[in-house]
Amino acid sequence: MSDQANPFESLQEQVDDAAGSVDASPGVIERLKNPERVLETNLTFELDDGSLETVRAYRSQFNGDRGPYKGGIRYHPNVTRDEVKALSGWMAYKCAIVGVPYGGGKGGIAIDPADYSESELERLTRAFATELRPLIGEDRDIPAPDVNTGQREMNWIKDTYETLENTTAPGVITGKALDSGGSEGRVEATGRSVALSAREAFDWLDRDLDGATVAVQGYGNAGSIGAALLSDLGARIVAVSDSSGGIYDPDGFDPRDVKAHKADTGSVTGYGDTEAITNDELLTLGVDVLVPAALENAIDADLAREVDADLIVEAANGPLTPDADDVLADSGVHVIPDILANAGGVTVSYFEWVQNRQRFSWTEERVNEELERVIVEAFDDLVDAYESNDVANLRTAAYIVAIERIVSAYDQAGSWP
Numbered sequence: 001m002s003d004q005a006n007p008f009e010s011l012q013e014q015v016d017d018a019a020g021s022v023d024a025s026p027g028v029i030e031r032l033k034n035p036e037r038v039l040e041t042n043l044t045f046e047l048d049d050g051s052l053e054t055v056r057a058y059r060s061q062f063n064g065d066r067g068p069y070k071g072g073i074r075y076h077p078n079v080t081r082d083e084v085k086a087l088s089g090w091m092a093y094k095c096a097i098v099g100v101p102y103g104g105g106k107g108g109i110a111i112d113p114a115d116y117s118e119s120e121l122e123r124l125t126r127a128f129a130t131e132l133r134p135l136i137g138e139d140r141d142i143p144a145p146d147v148n149t150g151q152r153e154m155n156w157i158k159d160t161y162e163t164l165e166n167t168t169a170p171g172v173i174t175g176k177a178l179d180s181g182g183s184e185g186r187v188e189a190t191g192r193s194v195a196l197s198a199r200e201a202f203d204w205l206d207r208d209l210d211g212a213t214v215a216v217q218g219y220g221n222a223g224s225i226g227a228a229l230l231s232d233l234g235a236r237i238v239a240v241s242d243s244s245g246g247i248y249d250p251d252g253f254d255p256r257d258v259k260a261h262k263a264d265t266g267s268v269t270g271y272g273d274t275e276a277i278t279n280d281e282l283l284t285l286g287v288d289v290l291v292p293a294a295l296e297n298a299i300d301a302d303l304a305r306e307v308d309a310d311l312i313v314e315a316a317n318g319p320l321t322p323d324a325d326d327v328l329a330d331s332g333v334h335v336i337p338d339i340l341a342n343a344g345g346v347t348v349s350y351f352e353w354v355q356n357r358q359r360f361s362w363t364e365e366r367v368n369e370e371l372e373r374v375i376v377e378a379f380d381d382l383v384d385a386y387e388s389n390d391v392a393n394l395r396t397a398a399y400i401v402a403i404e405r406i407v408s409a410y411d412q413a414g415s416w417p
Contacts, residue, residue, distance in 0.1 A: 005321040007086035007296045013322045015089075018399035021389045024407045032406060035062040035085050041131045043109065045123045047116075055111050057128050061141060062088035062104035065409040068139055069105030070095060070346060072146025072175075073128075073153070075121075076295075079108035083296070087146075090317050091346065094339040096402035098378045100350045105141050107132070113148050125153050129160035136161065138171040138357065144349050145175040147220075147295070151187075155180045171356035174349035183352035185367035186345075191225025192368065193344025193375050194315045197336045198289055199233055200379040201311055205334070210234030213252075213287040215309070217241050217279055218294030219259070219268050222315040222342060226291055227255035235289065239282050240268050243294075246282045247274035284308055292319035299324045307333060314338035329393045337395040339402065340378055347374050 012033045019029045039059040044052055058081055061069040071091040084106045092104025109128060113121055135141050145154055154175045161172050170181030178184070185192075202209040212235045216223045219242045227237050236252035244267035247258070253272060261271045269276060283290065283299060284306040292298045293315035299307065301323035312328070312335045314320065320328070320335065328335060348371055355361050362370075386397035 005297045005300065005323075006082055007318050008082040008089075010296075010318060010322050011086040011089045014395060014399055015403065017322075017396045018391075018403055021391065021396075021400050022403045022407065024403070028407060028410065029403075031410075032063065032403060033089075035060045035088055036064065037061050038081060038085060039107075039131070039135060040081060041128075043124060043127045043131065045120070045127045047120055055109055055124070057107070057109040057131070058084040059107035059132055059135060059141075060084040060088035060105060061135070062106075063092040063406060064103040065406050065413065066092075066096060067101040067103055068137075069141040070100075070102035070144070070349065071105035071107070072144045072345075073107040073109075073149055073157075074146035075109050075111055075113045075148040075153075077110060077112045078295070079110040084108050086296075087317055090339055092406065093399060093402035094343050094346055096405040097339055097382070097398050098343045098347055098374050099405075100343075100347055100374075102142070102346070102350065105143070106146070107143060108146070121153070122156055125156045126160045129157040130164065132157075133161060133164055136172055138169050138353075142171065142349070142353060143173050144345070150221075151175060151177040151180075151182065154182075171353045174352040176352070181352075181356050183348055183355055183367060184362065184364035185371065186348045186352055187221065188225050188229075189348035189367075189371060190222040190315065190342050190345035191227075192229055192371060193347070194222060194226035194291060194293075194313055194341050195229035195233060196344070196372060196375040197341040197379060198230060198235075198291075198311070198313045200376060201313070201334065201336055204379075204383055205311070207288075211236060212289055213238045213250075214289040214291060215239035215282050215285045215287045216255075216291040216293055216315075217246075217282050217298060218292065218316060219262060220293065222345075223291065223293030224255065224259045224262075226293065226313075226315055228259070230289070230291075231255050238287060239277065239285055241277070241279050241282045242268050245269045246277040246279055247271050248277045248282070248285070249274045289313060291315050294319065297321055301327050304328050304331075307331070309333065312336070314341045317342065325393060325395060335394060337398045339398055340375070340382060343378070344371055344375065347371055
């Protein structure tokens with residue numbers, strides 16, 4: 001695994017790769033390579049023993065040309081300023097390619113949540129929500145869950161904001177529990193878009209997904225749900241991994257049973273009659289579909305030379321370095337980029353926000369139908385851009401679509417002051 005590539009520099013390189021095919025001035029392109037503002041704050045909170053601890057937290061607002069900033073909040077020890085800047089940029093382009101009227105945002109706290117009790121995490125989350133209060137709002141910036149956060153943390157942020165503002169504003173944050181204004185289908189949304197993207201890619205490549213072998217690196221929400229839904233489409237899940245290691249069985253296994261095993265034991269390792277493998281070994285297995293669903297920079301150029309998959313579907317944000325993209329393009333491996341493949345989360349977050357603003361709830365069936373429509377149409381737009389432009393890979397085509405939409409919104413608004 002590469003931990004050297006700077007994710008923000010990777011984002012800027014991806015934008016540069018597409019810029020030559022977009023009718024925009026160098027000044028506009030430069031604007032689209034940098035966030036509009038970044039909050040960097042130190043949060044001091046009380047531990048259960050009465051002592052105080054201070055940790056670093058961030059919120060990046062990348063681009064608001066198409067609507068309010070939108071993006072998750074992650075709790076991870078490797079959170080940095082450059083990481084949240086990159087993630088907020090990827091969110092801006094992700095929203096644009098699927099046609100969701102949002103800009104890009106992302107936040108994070110540099111901690112390992114496993115080191116803290118639930119009460120400590122609540123105090124920390126509420127401290128962060130207090131710092132975010134001037135920046136966020138239903139029409140300003142709408143956070144959501146990300147790595148190591150979920151409904152619980154989103155409920156705390158919503159409650160803190162509403163208490164301080166003395167109002168009711170469920171649309172200030174998405175990814176909430178249903179009884180707190182959440183949406184049906186939100187938990188499964190990211191994994192669902194991964195499965196839909198793989199299905200559409202196989203159709204485009206004139207291949208049959210039924211019986212295709214799949215390996216998933218990272219077995220959290222997106223990875224486990226994506227695996228289950230791919231299995232429902234007939235694919236054979238032969239390998240999965242988490243931070244503790246991986247498992248492999250060429251005959252395949254039930255991904256939902258593996259998820260239950262992980263819930264019981266804390267890891268996918270030791271499941272059934274499977275072979276133990278490392279994360280790097282999983283990434284180089286000879287499979288039809290590889291799904292990197294962990295963190296950034298999982299595959300660098302050296303590892304990319306050993307990749308033996310026909311198709312990569314990026315469930316994580318930024319799992320490939322730009323150099324790895326080049327290697328895989330030369331090898332003829334198609335990559336469904338993160339800004340489309342994992343866009344189900346922000347798409348259903350948008351649906352949740354719409355429901356909150358209307359004070360009207362959709363059925364799960366409606367949510368899933370609307371999500372499928374959005375992903376299929378976005379995939380078709382991606383393929384059209386790829387086939388009509390002289391570009392190396394699908395990622396560059398995706399950025400062409402996204403940048404053109406943001407530039408159009410910027411031009412229509414005009415420059416002020």
